[in-house]
Amino acid sequence: MRYFPIFVDVDGRDVLIVGGGEKALQKLRLLAKTSARIRVVAEEVCADIAALSREPAVVLQRRCFQPSDVAGAAIVFAVGDDPETDAQVAAAAKAHGVPVNVVDAPRESTFIMPAIVDRDPVVVAVGTEGAAPILAREIRSRIEAWLPARFGRIAERAMVLRRLVQEAITDPVARRRVWEGLLQGAWRSAVLAGDDVAADKELERQLEAGRSGARAAGSVALIGCGPGEPDLLTLKAQQRLQEADVLVVDRLVNSAILDYARRDAVRIDAGKEPDGPSVSQDEINRILVRESLKGHRVARLKGGDAFIFGRAAEEIAAVRAAGVPVEVVPGVTAAHACAASVGLPLTLRQKVRQFAVVTGASADGAFDLDWGALAKPGQAFAVYMGVRSAAQFRNKLLAAGAEPETPVVVVENGSLADERAVATQLAALDRAIAEMRIKGPAIIFVGLDWASAGLSAPAKVEVYAPERMAESGRDESAAEAAPPQGQERAEGARLRRRGNETMARRRS
Numbered sequence: 461m462r463y464f465p466i467f468v469d470v471d472g473r474d475v476l477i478v479g480g481g482e483k484a485l486q487k488l489r490l491l492a493k494t495s496a497r498i499r500v501v502a503e504e505v506c507a508d509i510a511a512l513s514r515e516p517a518v519v520l521q522r523r524c525f526q527p528s529d530v531a532g533a534a535i536v537f538a539v540g541d542d543p544e545t546d547a548q549v550a551a552a553a554k555a556h557g558v559p560v561n562v563v564d565a566p567r568e569s570t571f572i573m574p575a576i577v578d579r580d581p582v583v584v585a586v587g588t589e590g591a592a593p594i595l596a597r598e599i600r601s602r603i604e605a606w607l608p609a610r611f612g613r614i615a616e617r618a619m620v621l622r623r624l625v626q627e628a629i630t631d632p633v634a635r636r637r638v639w640e641g642l643l644q645g646a647w648r649s650a651v652l653a654g655d656d657v658a659a660d661k662e663l664e665r666q667l668e669a670g671r672s673g674a675r676a677a678g679s680v681a682l683i684g685c686g687p688g689e690p691d692l693l694t695l696k697a698q699q700r701l702q703e704a705d706v707l708v709v710d711r712l713v714n715s716a717i718l719d720y721a722r723r724d725a726v727r728i729d730a731g732k733e734p735d736g737p738s739v740s741q742d743e744i745n746r747i748l749v750r751e752s753l754k755g756h757r758v759a760r761l762k763g764g765d766a767f768i769f770g771r772a773a774e775e776i777a778a779v780r781a782a783g784v785p786v787e788v789v790p791g792v793t794a795a796h797a798c799a800a801s802v803g804l805p806l807t808l809r810q811k812v813r814q815f816a817v818v819t820g821a822s823a824d825g826a827f828d829l830d831w832g833a834l835a836k837p838g839q840a841f842a843v844y845m846g847v848r849s850a851a852q853f854r855n856k857l858l859a860a861g862a863e864p865e866t867p868v869v870v871v872e873n874g875s876l877a878d879e880r881a882v883a884t885q886l887a888a889l890d891r892a893i894a895e896m897r898i899k900g901p902a903i904i905f906v907g908l909d910w911a912s913a914g915l916s917a918p919a920k921v922e923v924y925a926p927e928r929m930a931e932s933g934r935d936e937s938a939a940e941a942a943p944p945q946g947q948e949r950a951e952g953a954r955l956r957r958r959g960n961e962t963m964a965r966r967r968s
């Protein structure tokens with residue numbers, strides 16, 4: 461961030477505009493909404509500037525710019541029609557230490573102007589550091605559409621009520637709840653509708669609730685934060701993040717998602733590293749109970765969806781046992797996000813009628829999956845936490861009769877900037893993972909491919925060709941397994957073709 465956004469107090473202060481054309485008029489119109497004293501210096505001015513100069517806050521000086529004009533100004537705009545005058549204005553302002561904006565010349569300026577949404581006293585300023593003003597304008601129009609024209613009224617009324625609420629509700633947590641109740645509920649609607657009677661009635665009701673509640677009741681929201689990409693957060697998840705007083709954060713939650721939370725929310729790391737330092741599940745349960753019993757709204761941030769390998773049940777049980785209400789906000793699970801990212805359908809009409817999610821890890825290290833069922837032709841499933849156990853997984857499936865050529869797709873860091881995807885066959889799964897240096901987090905899709913769906917794999921999917929197994933010694937369990945048939949054989953040939961192409965590309 462090169463430009464630091466601030467709001468400058470210009471109340472009763474001098475703002476200088478040097479120039480008299482169309483762009484100077486735009487600045488004058490904008491500044492006329494403030495309580496600044498505006499001086500316009502220009503030899504010639506357009507008719508609209510002449511008309512506006514009749515306003516009491518505007519002084520028009522029809523003459524050449526002089527460097528001493530900048531003295532005492534809060535800010536200066538150089539909007540002359542000739543670059544020479546603009547350069548003189550910029551030099552004089554810099555010499556006097558006065559912030560200057562040379563219109564359309566950010567390099568000559570010491571500040572730049574954002575796109576502004578004005579719902580006085582609510583003002584939204586949008587900047588792109590000069591990189592793409594059109595983008596800033598687009599964002600501004602979206603915000604304009606989203607903020608009702610009377611939005612400023614809410615802030616005006618809130619300003620008047622601040623002291624009253626402060627004195628009526630002394631507990632800070634209860635006070636925040638009262639404000640949330642006012643600003644998100646019936647009081648807000650009444651103010652926007654201009655219905656003062658209803659607004660006052662609702663205000664009284666909220667204050668009464670705040671007074672009698674003494675300590676606000678806490679709660680826990682288990683929020684599925686998706687696989688990492690913030691755009692995959694649900695609207696409800698964003699809302700709960702905004703409301704939370706305390707955030708209890710999992711290891712796989714992208715830090716960009718924390719930007720949706722309040723800055724003053726307390727953050728507690730509850731990461732469980734596969735091998736590294738961890739916060740135990742019991743300790744996490746204790747934190748959730750302790751913080752919610754203090755009256756806090758606790759957001760428990762989990763990767764993907766809380767109900768898919770998220771140990772949500774244990775946390776819900778602990779929180780409920782303490783008598784605290786708990787809510788589950790669904791998230792996009794890693795398998796869905798990874799499949800979407802590489803365009804791999806998870807079910808296919810007539811062909812793939814069921815899809816399962818299984819874990820490649822287990823509490824005691826024992827693999828107690830139904831291997832016979834998973835190995836049957838036509839089975840499709842996603843393996844979570846399966847990178848480290850890929851070799852055991854493959855061996856178990858082959859031993860249970862799975863085809864060595866069963867298609868496999870591995871997606872690492874799905875939806876994130878460093879996402880990688882590899883297509884191979886079951887017999888080559890662990891070698892593909894080792895050679896492609898896939899460390900995870902990753903989803904391993906088994907029994908799914910693009911060809912069966914009448915699609916082709918996107919170019920970003922690398923192919924690990926089974927031929928490489930011959931180079932490094934063919935695996936015994938694969939050699940013993942049944943020969944490929946029909947579709948699998950065709951897919952094997954396709955993989956080999958693409959694999960050879962990839963290898964050739966790599967070699968060149």
Ligand SMILES: C[S@@+](CC[C@H](N)C(=O)[O-])C[C@H]1O[C@@H](n2cnc3c(N)ncnc32)[C@H](O)[C@@H]1O
Nearest residue numbers: 687764765768793794844845873874901902903
């Ligand atoms: C403890 S599980 C949590 C799953 C999570 N609750 C969900 O619904 O996605 C962690 C596993 O999820 C998968 N995973 C999580 N984020 C991922 C991502 N961005 N890309 C691929 N796999 C991911 C990996 O298999 C990882 O080992």
